[in-house]
Amino acid sequence: MEPLISIRLDNPRKHYYSGDTLHCQHQVDRIDPAHIHAIEVSVLWYTEGKGEEDLGVHYFERHVSGQQTPDLRIFKEFSVALPMSPLSYEGIIIKIQWCTRVRVFLRNGTEHVHDQPFLLGNIPVAQIIEP
């Protein structure tokens, strides 16, 4: 059975502006703690569209299961100030998407990822124009 990954952002509209502080709470559930090897949490942007994917990580933390943290399922939270750029963008052949991502590594070698997208900035959707 797949683990249940929950991510909750403090802004219910999931819309932030540059300089805002993003407050995130996350938790992994529905899995035996002994099966979890590590958990990675990141705030990142990536591109979608016609080109190859570009990706930038703004915030990153990694928790490895050990004697100090035997149960990685516990509720965790973090806060991070959002950067000036790149802003979320919905273009014609390029889209820039921001998200909070939790990646769970299990001891059997499998990974499970969950993204919580959010908007950074207020750039309107691009329109096609004649060259």
Add this chain to the structure above:
Amino acid sequence: MARFFRLWGKKRGDRRTGSSWAGEIGEAAFFVALLVLGTLLLLQFWQGHSLDGSADESVLSLTFGVMCLLLILGTVGLVYTIIQLRISTERRVALARQASQLPVRQQATNPADLYHQVPQDTDLTNSPGIRLAYRLPANESPVWQIGAAVTFFLLWVTITISLSVAVLSQYSIDDPNWLLMFIMVACTVVGCWSIFYLWRQLRRHAGIGPTSVEISDHPLHPGHEYALFLSQAGHLQLESFRIALVCQESATYRQGTDTRTSIQPVYSQELLYREKIEVEAGIPFEQDCEFQVPLEVMHSFQGTHNAVQWKLRIDVQTREWPPFQRTFPVVLYPPPVRSREDS
């Protein structure tokens, strides 16, 4: 069966059909095979060489080199694959970013660290203008085109003359070498074309003349107003002269072994349009204009494969020459910080 086992998968850049796990295993197996092959061959080579020392020295070193290369390729590839195997993309990017970070004191003064993925404008603001603050560099420089034409012309003429001298010195009326004669004639034709092409490029460059754009401030900020000064030299009769602030998306992707770039214009604002202008030699056409950058637009963005580029584009139609276009890149910064309440 085909659902579980495919002989071929489709791949576009880093994205592919099929299991990435199987791909990683296959990659690791390939490098292990190289490593094992290199080691076995090297062991066999040493045993054989110690028994029979009569082989040629150069052949021995070549064989030894190839085996060492196999060994190195296998080892490096395997280590790289293992490192990649259990590291997520985010962690890799975070590690790379951490490794490239400058000391904190320097970061605070560098705008590149404040505006991530926004290109720097140092190359755009290193040339002061005569009337306004900065003279913007053009994207396309005619020097490269003319330089390429001159290089080709010189190389081809040298080859043609050398070939002609060699062919004509051995020419015999009784037994002419028709193949060499044909090659000589073909080279002469290409040489004539290169002279014509070079002459056309030089004439065009001299006739059209340089275009110069100066701007009152840089980088650009949304909502701000800027002044422009334009100058077009040469000896021309302009049918139309248009300058626009444009924005385009640029996406680079791999298709098979080719790398392609796709361009999509997403914004265009005409700043100036003039018709029927005569430009005399030594008296350039000059024009001032002002413009305001719109508020809600995407800022300049530069990723590894994707970009949002802003530029000032000049389109000129003349009587004597085909229409030509010159572009001057600019950098547009993101809007200033504002709170949720402001929006």
